[in-house]
Each structure stands twice: as C-alpha cells, then as structure tokens.
Amino acid sequence: MQNWIFLLLIFFTSSVSATLNIDIVGGSTGGQPIAIVPFANHTGAKLPQNVPKIIAANLHRTGRFAVMPVNQLPERPNQIAQVTFSAWQQIGMPHVVIGSISGNSATGFTVKFQLLDAFGNKSLIGYSYQANNQTLRRVAHKISDIIYQTLTGEKGIFSTRVVYVTVQGRGKTKQYQLNVADADGQNPRVMLKSSEPIFSPAWSPDATQVAYVSMENKRTAVYIQNIRSGKRQLLSNYKGINSAPAWSPDGLRIALSLSKDGNPEIYIINLRGRSLRRITNNPAIDTEPEWSPDGKSLVFTSDRSGAPQIYHVSAYGGKAQRVTYIGRYNARARFSPDGQKLALLHNNGKGYQIAILHLPSGQVNALTRTTLDESPSFAPNGSMILYATGSELAAVSVDGKVQQRLAVSAGSEVREPAWSPLK
Numbered sequence: 175m176q177n178w179i180f181l182l183l184i185f186f187t188s189s190v191s192a193t194l195n196i197d198i199v200g201g202s203t204g205g206q207p208i209a210i211v212p213f214a215n216h217t218g219a220k221l222p223q224n225v226p227k228i229i230a231a232n233l234h235r236t237g238r239f240a241v242m243p244v245n246q247l248p249e250r251p252n253q254i255a256q257v258t259f260s261a262w263q264q265i266g267m268p269h270v271v272i273g274s275i276s277g278n279s280a281t282g283f284t285v286k287f288q289l290l291d292a293f294g295n296k297s298l299i300g301y302s303y304q305a306n307n308q309t310l311r312r313v314a315h316k317i318s319d320i321i322y323q324t325l326t327g328e329k330g331i332f333s334t335r336v337v338y339v340t341v342q343g344r345g346k347t348k349q350y351q352l353n354v355a356d357a358d359g360q361n362p363r364v365m366l367k368s369s370e371p372i373f374s375p376a377w378s379p380d381a382t383q384v385a386y387v388s389m390e391n392k393r394t395a396v397y398i399q400n401i402r403s404g405k406r407q408l409l410s411n412y413k414g415i416n417s418a419p420a421w422s423p424d425g426l427r428i429a430l431s432l433s434k435d436g437n438p439e440i441y442i443i444n445l446r447g448r449s450l451r452r453i454t455n456n457p458a459i460d461t462e463p464e465w466s467p468d469g470k471s472l473v474f475t476s477d478r479s480g481a482p483q484i485y486h487v488s489a490y491g492g493k494a495q496r497v498t499y500i501g502r503y504n505a506r507a508r509f510s511p512d513g514q515k516l517a518l519l520h521n522n523g524k525g526y527q528i529a530i531l532h533l534p535s536g537q538v539n540a541l542t543r544t545t546l547d548e549s550p551s552f553a554p555n556g557s558m559i560l561y562a563t564g565s566e567l568a569a570v571s572v573d574g575k576v577q578q579r580l581a582v583s584a585g586s587e588v589r590e591p592a593w594s595p596l597k
Contacts, residue, residue: 193355193359193360193362193582194336194338194355194359194360194362194567194580194581194582194588195359195580195581195582196235196358196359196569196578196579196580197578197579205236205237205238205239205240206238206239206240206268206269206325207239207240207242207266207267207268207269208233208239208240208241208242208267208268208269208270208271208321208325209241209242209247209262209267209269209270209271210226210227210229210230210233210241210242210244210271211226211247211250211251211252211270211271211272211273212226212244212250213225213226213252213272213273213274213275213285213287214252214273214274214275215274215275216274216275216276216277217275217276217277217278217279217283218278219278219279221275221283221310222279222307222310223310223311223314225273225275225285225310225313225314225317226271226273226314228311228314228315228318228358229271229314229317229318229321231358232314232315232318232322232332232358233318233321233322235358235578236322236557236558236576237571237575237576238322238326238576239325242267248261248262248264248265249261251272252272252273252274253272253274253288254272254288254290254297257270257272257290259290259292259293259295262292263292263293267292268291268292268293269289269290269291269292269298269325270289270290270292271287271288271289271290271317271321272287272288272290273285273286273287273288273317274286279306279307282304282305282306283304283305283306283310284302284303284304284305285302285303285304285305285310285313285317286300286301286302286303287300287301287317288300289320289321289324289325298324299320299324301317301320303316303317311356311360311361312333315332315333315356315357315358316332316333318330318332319331319332319333328555328557329554329555329596330555331357331553331554331555331557331558331593331596332357332358333357333596333597334356334357334381334553334554334593334594334595334596334597335354335355335356335357335381335594336354336355336356336357336359336560336591336592336593336594337352337353337354337365337375337377337384337591337592337594338352338353338355338567338588338589338590338591338592339351339352339353339372339373339375339588339589339590340353340582340586340587340588340589341371341586341587341588341589342585342586342587346369348369349367349368349369350367350368350369350370350371350372351364351366351367351368351372352364352365352366352367352372352375352384352386353365354384354401357593357594359580365384365399365401365404366386366399370389372386372590373386373387373589373590374386374387374417374418374419374590375590375592376419376420376421376592377421377592377593377594377595378398378421378425379421379422379423379424379425379595380425380595380597381401381594381595381596381597382400382401382402383398383399383400383401384398384399384401384592385397385398385399385409385419385420385421385428386399386419387416387417387418387419391411393411393413393414393416394414394415394416394417395408395409395410395411395416396408396409396410396411396416396417396419396428396430397409398428409428409443409445410430410432410443412432412434413434414432414433414434415431415432415433415438416430416431416432417430417431417432417438417461418430418431418461418462418463420463420464420465420472421465422442422465422469422489423465423467423468423469424469425445426444426445426446427442427443427444427445428442428443428445429441429442429443429453429463429464429465429472430442430443430463431460431461431462431463431474435452437456437457437458437459437460438459438460438461439452439453439454439455439456439460440452440453440454440460440461440463440472440474440487441453442489451491452491453472453487453489453490453491454474454476454487454491454494456476456478456494457478458476458477458478459476459477460474460475460476460478460485461474461475461476462474462475462505462506462507464507464508464509465489465509466509466513467509467511467512467513468513469489470488470489471486471487471488471489472486472487472488472489473485473486473487473497473507473509473516474487474494474507475504475505475506475507476494479496481502481503482503482504482505483496483497483498483499483503483504483505484496484497484498484504484505484507484516484518484531485497497516497531497533498518498531498538499536500522500536500538501520501521501522501529501538502521502522502523503519503520503521503526504518504519504520504521504529504531505518505519506518506519506548506549506550507531508550508551508552509552510552510556510572511552511554511555511556512556513533514532514533514534515530515531515532515533515556515572516530516531516533517529517530517531517550517551517552517559518530518531518550519547519548519549519550520538520540522538522540524540524545525544525545525546525547526545526546526547526548527540527541527542527543527544527545527547528540528541528542528547528550528559528561528570529541530559530572539574541559541570541572541574542561542563542568542570542574542577544563544564544568546563546564547561547562547563547568548561548562548563548589549561549562549589549590549591549592551591551592551593552593553569553593554593554594554595554596555596556572557571557572558570558571558572558576558578559571559572560580560591560592560593561591562588562589562590562591565586565587565588566579566580566581566582566587566588567579567580567581567588567589567591568580
C-alpha cells in the first residue's frame with residue numbers, strides 16, 4: 175500500500191548534488207530527421223559548454239526527433255551563405271541547424287543560430303543571444319525550445335527544472351536531500367538536507383518557490399522556500415497532520431490536507447492574509463489536493479468509498495463527486511496543462527502504475543509496465559509525465575511510446591519528482 179501522508183525534516187544547504195543521467199530505455203526513439211551542425215567557434219578558446227551537443231541531446235530525448243550523427247553530415251556550414259541545400263536534399267534531411275559562437279569568457283559570448291528548411295532553401299527562424307560561462311547551457315536550452323516549438327507547434331520544456339529527493343546510506347546513516355536541477359538533469363543543487371525523510375515538494379506557478387512538509391518539531395508543518403535564496407517561511411503548523419501542499423494557478427492560495435479538526439480534510443490557505451477555508455467534510459481521509467488549471471476546482475484522494483479514489487470538488491467547497499471508477503486504487507492525481515487529463519497512480523490488480531484518465535471519456539490508460547510507481551508529475555507542455563519507480567525516476571510520454579530512465583550515482587535512490595512550470 176502506498177503511503178499518503180509524508181513527513182520530513184529539512185535544513186537549507188548549498189551542497190552540490192549528483193547529476194541525473196537520462197537515457198531513453200523503451201518505446202519509440204524515432205521521429206523526424208534533423209541535423210545539428212557543430213557551431214563555429216570564433217572565440218579562440220575551448221568553450222565551457224558544447225551548445226550544439228546539448229541541443230541535439232535535448233531533441234533526441236523527446237523521442238520526436240532523429241538527430242543525424244555528426245560524422246555523417248555532408249557539410250558543416252555555420253551561416254546560410256555556406257549551405258549547399260542540394261546536399262541536404264539528396265540525403266532526405268528536411269531541417270538543419272547551424273550557428274556560431276563569438277566573444278570570450280571575459281567579455282561574454284554571442285551565440286547565433288538558424289533553423290533551416292532544406293527543401294524550401296530558406297531559414298525558418300534565427301536568433302542571437304548573449305551569454306557567459308554560467309549561462310551558455312541555458313542558451314542551449316532556449317534554442318532547443320525554439321526549435322522544438324517551431325517544428326512541433328508545442329512549447330519546449332528544456333528551460334524548465336525538476337525538483338526531486340535523493341536518499342543515501344542506511345539506517346541511522348541515511349541522508350535525505352531535496353534537489354533542484356535543469357530538466358536534463360544537469361546543474362543540480364541541494365536545497366534541503368536531513369537525516370529524516372523528505373516528501374511532497376510542490377512548485378509555485380512562477381517556479382521561484384517550493385512548498386514542502388517538515389517534521390522539525392516532531393510534528394508535521396508546511397513551509398515555503400525560495401529556490402534562489404533558500405529563505406523560507408512557515409505556512410501551516412496546526413495540531414495534527416499538515417501535508418500535501420498544492421499551489422493554486424494564480425499563486426495566491428495553497429490547498430493542503432489538515433487533521434486539526436479530527437480526520438484529514440482538504441483546506442485552502444490564502445497566502446496574503448493567511449485565512450483558512452475548509453473544503454471537505456467527511457469521516458474519510460481526504461488528501462493530495464490538486465488544482466484544476468482554471469483554479470475553480472480541486473481533485474483529491476479519498477477513501478470514502480472504501481478504497482483510495484479520486485474526487486472532484488469546487489474550490490469554494492460543496493459536495494464532492496467521484497471521478498475514478500476503473501481500478502481498485504487511484505491516487506495522487508495531477509492535471510494536464512489543458513485540463514483534459516489526469517495523471518494518477520493506478521492499481522487494477524497489476525501493481526501500482528502510472529495511468530492517464532481522459533476526463534471527457536472516462537477512459538483509463540496505463541502508461542507504465544512497472545509495479546512500484548508513484549508521484550506522477552506532468553511536464554508543463556503536457557507531453558511527458560515524470561514519476562518515481564523503485565529507486566529511480568522515470569518519464570513516459572502521454573501516449574506511452576517514449577520511456578526514459580533517470581538515475582544518479584550508484585548507492586542513491588531518487589524519489590518525489592515534480593516538474594516546474596514554464597517561466
């Protein structure tokens with residue numbers, strides 16, 4: 175049985191965390207062909223980041239692009255005047271990315287790129303960015319986002335971040351860390367560290383803060399912490415359970431589960447005045463609230479039917495309606511950005527798997543084949559779902575065709591992922 179209510183003891187630290195390594199491990203790895211030509215280096219020195227390599231890796235991991243190996247490129251132009259379009263047409267390559275980097279580490283770099291339509295003999299889009307040693311990788315992610323959106327019509331997610339928990343050691347030597355990293359697993363940073371478990375991180379809509387649960391005073395409390403500064407504030411410290419915080423889309427409220435009046439119920443805290451409003455009133459356990467994208471309602475997990483299932487209620491309270499009927503266990507629901515789907519933890523006799531509930535039809539599709547999955551989190555463009563399975567993280571596309579494995583160094587477990595919103 176999955177645990178619903180999680181406790182943690184957290185302290186801010188500036189320690190460096192292990193990098194997440196991401197590999198495609200199943201499903202389709204094809205997609206539309208694209209060539210990423212090595213950028214011309216006009217700096218006169220070795221660059222701290224390989225920008226075109228980062229772009230190629232980003233696009234490859236989506237499963238929607240087949241990136242041509244560099245050693246098979248018919249030519250290596252860095253500006254459109256150098257491109258022989260017929261050479262790319264002959265090998266059936268529809269899109270080519272070219273670029274250059276000039277400047278130096280002291281004064282800054284200028285990164286230029288163009289996305290070319292090889293069959294149309296033209297440039298589709300091109301930009302120039304300013305960067306330094308610390309922001310070159312960020313520029314590579316921005317370029318990846320632009321290419322992805324231009325060719326798919328969907329927003330790219332390469333500039334987003336993920337927060338996750340790592341666990342090292344055993345028994346009394348266990349070390350729990352809350353980490354934040356780029357969406358590709360790079361640039362990890364430890365935000366919080368403890369000898370006690372860490373659970374339930376939740377991003378603010380502007381991706382600047384994370385809410386979480388703490389048991390520092392031998393009982394649960396909810397805190398909000400700034401990602402950049404580490405400064406935090408106490409949000410909820412009522413008697414009993416304080417758990418499962420979830421930000422409203424406008425960033426002005428947080429829904430959570432409190433047992434201050436008896437059994438766990440769903441409440442909403444207004445962040446401006448700290449006023450508290452009770453949403454549910456039932457003898458069952460009500461927990462794991464999640465806001466609808468329009469901020470008008472919530473879904474939550476409740477055992478009021480005898481087993482954990484998903485229910486829907488207005489953000490102003492009222493009668494809750496059951497949402498899930500397929501499967502003997504459904505919990506930890508998360509809305510897709512368009513509000514048409516729920517990612518959830520589903521058990522239909524085959525173990526705990528990540529599934530998609532299509533709200534208009536009521537159809538449930540299991541996306542994973544593992545049996546110990548938990549903590550689903552939608553990518554902010556709705557294309558992927560990040561989740562925990564066993565001792566590592568994984569991601570799956572919403573159609574189940576692309577599967578990724580995310581792991582840190584041997585001896586570490588990874589848990590409780592949450593994907594940041596688009597900035």
